Each structure stands twice: as C-alpha cells, then as structure tokens.
Amino acid sequence: MIVGLFVPGESLIHRLSASRKLLALALLSASLVMLGGVGSLSAAAFLVGALFIWGAGLGGARLWCTTRPLLIWLLLIVAAQLWLGSIETAMKVSLRLIALVWAASLVTLTTKLSDMSDAIVGLVQPLERFGVSPQRVAFLIALTIRLIPAMLEIVKEVREAQRARGIERSVITSFVPVITRVLKQADELSAALTARGFERWDVPG
Amino acid sequence: MTIRLDAVTVRFQERMILENLSLSLSEKRIGLIGDNGSGKSTFARLLNGLILPDQGTVTVAGLDTKKDGAKVRSRVGFLFQNPDNQIVMPTVAEDLALGLKPLKLQAAAQQEKVEDALGRFGISHLADRSAHLLSGGEKQLVALAGVMICNPDVLICDEPTTLLDRRNASSVLEKINALECQVIFVTHHLEHLENFDRVLWIERGHIQEDGVPQDVIKAYGASFQ
Numbered sequence: 104m105i106v107g108l109f110v111p112g113e114s115l116i117h118r119l120s121a122s123r124k125l126l127a128l129a130l131l132s133a134s135l136v137m138l139g140g141v142g143s144l145s146a147a148a149f150l151v152g153a154l155f156i157w158g159a160g161l162g163g164a165r166l167w168c169t170t171r172p173l174l175i176w177l178l179l180i181v182a183a184q185l186w187l188g189s190i191e192t193a194m195k196v197s198l199r200l201i202a203l204v205w206a207a208s209l210v211t212l213t214t215k216l217s218d219m220s221d222a223i224v225g226l227v228q229p230l231e232r233f234g235v236s237p238q239r240v241a242f243l244i245a246l247t248i249r250l251i252p253a254m255l256e257i258v259k260e261v262r263e264a265q266r267a268r269g270i271e272r273s274v275i276t277s278f279v280p281v282i283t284r285v286l287k288q289a290d291e292l293s294a295a296l297t298a299r300g301f302e303r304w305d306v307p308g
Numbered sequence: 309m310t311i312r313l314d315a316v317t318v319r320f321q322e323r324m325i326l327e328n329l330s331l332s333l334s335e336k337r338i339g340l341i342g343d344n345g346s347g348k349s350t351f352a353r354l355l356n357g358l359i360l361p362d363q364g365t366v367t368v369a370g371l372d373t374k375k376d377g378a379k380v381r382s383r384v385g386f387l388f389q390n391p392d393n394q395i396v397m398p399t400v401a402e403d404l405a406l407g408l409k410p411l412k413l414q415a416a417a418q419q420e421k422v423e424d425a426l427g428r429f430g431i432s433h434l435a436d437r438s439a440h441l442l443s444g445g446e447k448q449l450v451a452l453a454g455v456m457i458c459n460p461d462v463l464i465c466d467e468p469t470t471l472l473d474r475r476n477a478s479s480v481l482e483k484i485n486a487l488e489c490q491v492i493f494v495t496h497h498l499e500h501l502e503n504f505d506r507v508l509w510i511e512r513g514h515i516q517e518d519g520v521p522q523d524v525i526k527a528y529g530a531s532f533q
Contacts, residue, residue: 252440291393298386303410
C-alpha cells in the first residue's frame with residue numbers, strides 16, 4: 104500500500120487538499136467504529152471501493168493489489184472471531200478493516216507526499232512549543248516511506264547473493280550482511296542529508 | 309571561490325588518513341585521483357565540512373568549516389557516488405524541492421525552481437516518478453539536479469560515474485562539464501580529467517603530485533607500471 108505511493112490524476116479526490124482528506128479519513132474511521140450493522144458496513148465498504156475505482160480512477164486492479172496483502176490477516180481475524188464470537192462479528196470486523204485500508208490507500212495514492220507532509224506540519228504545529236519540530240516530523244515520515252523500497256532491495260540482493268552460493272533460506276546468514284549494508288546506508292544517508300542542508304531547515308528566515 | 313587548507317591532518321582512530329596538507333583550491337575544474345583508501349573521499353568531505361580536521365583548518369571563502377559548517381555547505385554542494393543514498397524523497401520533484409527547504413519559499417516560487425531544475429537537467433519527464441524505480445543514470449541526474457537547485461558556488465563530485473555504464477556516465481559528465489560553478493571531481497576515470505585546469509594525486513594521505521592533468525596523470529600511470 105505504502106510502496107505504491109502517489110498516482111497522478113485529475114479527479115476531484117486528487118484535487119482535494121491533503122488536510123481535508125486526512126480529516127475525512129479520521130471521520131470515516133470513527134463512523135466505521137460506530138456503525139453496527141453488516142448492511143451499513145457493507146454499504147460503507149462498497150462506497151469506499153467505488154470511490155477508489157471510479158471516483159479517483161485508480162481502477163480495480165490497484166484495489167486488488169491493496170487488498171491482497173490483507174487476505175492473510177482477514178483469514179486470521181475471521182478464524183479468531185468464529186472461534187470466540189459469531190459469524191456476524193467476523194463479518195463486521197472484516198468489513199471495517201477492508202473499508203479502512205481501502206480509504207487509507209485512497210488517501211495515500213491520491214495525495215503527493217509533499218502535500219501530506221505539509222498537512223502533517225500543520226497538525227504537529229501545536230507541539231512546536233514543546234520543542235517538537237513539525238518539519239522534522241513530516242520529513243521523518245516521508246523518509247521512512249522512501250526507505251521501504253530501498254531496504255527491500257537490500258534484502259533482495261543479499262538473498263540473491265546467498266542463493267548464488269547455495270544457501271536457499273537462512274535468516275541467520277542473511278542477517279549480518281543486511282544489517283551491515285543498512286548501517287552503511289544510514290551513515291551515507293546522514294552525510295547526504297547534512298550536505299543538503301538538513302541542519303538549516305529550522306533556521307528562521 | 310577559494311578553498312584553503314592549512315596544515316590539515318585527519319586521523320581515524322590510530323590511522324593517519326590525511327597528514328599536514330596545506331594548499332589552496334581556486335581553479336574552476338579540479339580533479340582528484342588516487343588509489344582506493346588513499347584519502348580522496350576524506351579530502352572531498354573535508355571541503356564542505358562533512359569531516360572536520362583533527363588539526364589545522366579548512367576555510368571556504370573565508371568561512372571555517374569547524375565554526376560555520378552549515379554556511380559552508382550552503383555554498384558547497386556534494387554529489388555522492390551512490391545516488392540511492394542521496395535521494396531521500398519518494399518522487400523526483402519532491403526530492404528536488406527538499407533542497408529548497410532552507411529558503412522557505414512560497415509554493416509557487418518553489419514549484420518554478422523545481423521545474424526549472426528538472427528542465428535544465430533534462431529530467432522533466434521524471435518529475436512524478438518514484439525515485440527508487442529510476443535507472444542508475446537517471447538517479448544520478450536527479451541527485452545532481454537536487455544539489456544544483458540550490459545554486460552552490462562549488463560542486464564536489466565523489467566518483468559520481470563509478471556505478472554507471474559508459475552511456476549514462478557520459479550523460480552525467482556532460483551535465484557536470486556544462487556547469488558554470490567550480491567543480492572538484494574525484495574519479496578513477498583519468499580520461500574525464502583531460503580538460504581540467506588542475507589535478508591532484510593523493511597517495512597515502514599526502515599530495516603526491518599537483519599540476520596540469522597531462523603531467524599528473526602521466527606520473528600516476530607510471531607509478532603502477
């Protein structure tokens with residue numbers, strides 16, 4: 104979901120400001136908790152799905168990509184609820200989760216990260232008096248998202264190197280090279296950030 | 309712009325990396341060559357205060373890298389070997405905009421500068437692309453644009469073409485050679501330095517040769533024959 108990032112588009116949802124989308128997401132999340140019936144939760148999930156596919160023009164294939172990683176969790180939740188509760192509870196929990204993930208993805212995929220960062224800066228602004236830097240909080244979130252594919256790439260390369268040497272699956276032998284490369288990358292990233300003026304971001308004027 | 313090193317020594321634990329270097333760098337195109345581990349990258353990082361000397365001083369247009377590190381770095385850009393470590397935002401346009409943060413520009417002015425830089429480096433078509441999905445050459449151009457958007461007076465390049473194939477290396481080099489600013493270029497590709505004003509050969513933490521490219525490259529080549 105996160106790795107997909109922003110998908111350019113001209114829809115109304117794309118054009119809405121990031122803060123409005125985040126507010127709508129928060130309201131929807133609260134509503135989903137309050138909605139009690141399977142019917143109303145199904146309608147909410149359908150509405151979010153429709154907005155995703157047609158409203159934002161992101162398409163069914165992308166919705167499936169968003170849903171696929173959820174399936175294993177849904178299976179576990181349904182199994183747990185069937186064991187502890189009822190089929191109705193299992194359906195309600197699953198529908199809430201699906202609607203929430205679809206809505207969160209809809210916001211992520213239709214909002215540029217820079218706009219999201221600006222919105223987060225606004226949200227964190229009140230904490231500035233306690234010494235929290237809103238710019239740095241927003242940057243931290245953006246950087247974390249940026250680094251996910253980079254980390255996955257390191258794991259992939261190390262795994263390939265291990266397989267080339269005949270080690271098919273071993274967490275232990277992968278651990279050291281992955282950690283070494285991640286630490287080296289962190290060191291170089293830190294130098295690059297300094298070189299690009301990270302320390303000057305909070306300097307007034 | 310003049311960068312001055314006065315009796316500079318850098319150590320890492322007990323190991324001497326650079327020893328008692330004193331020199332002045334003011335030529336528009338300066339090359340830096342030497343074997344792996346000779347101290348080239350440390351030398352390059354000294355020039356914008358990423359590494360501070362254990363002894364001596366480094367000044368950039370009169371600014372001491374120890375006291376005015378942030379001001380020095382606003383005037384001296386740095387291009388790293390691996391662009392993956394330099395590009396920190398998810399999309400190309402967002403990464404370019406990152407360098408403008410200290411200027412605290414209005415959104416429209418920032419957008420204009422980003423578009424200008426994208427156009428200048430021929431990467432406008434990549435603006436909304438995910439940075440991690442680009443080719444090596446494209447990534448290095450994005451990294452270069454990300455540095456140059458701040459209009460530094462000096463650009464230090466630490467082996468920026470080492471990870472690239474010849475075509476991409478040539479494309480990145482072409483952009484660097486066209487820059488108006490002073491360039492200090494660390495490389496193992498000696499042919500890239502033929503038209504430079506000055507080349508330094510660093511060997512075990514000392515300046516082994518310092519002069520015009522033809523002489524220094526010839527001496528360096530002779531050292532391993």
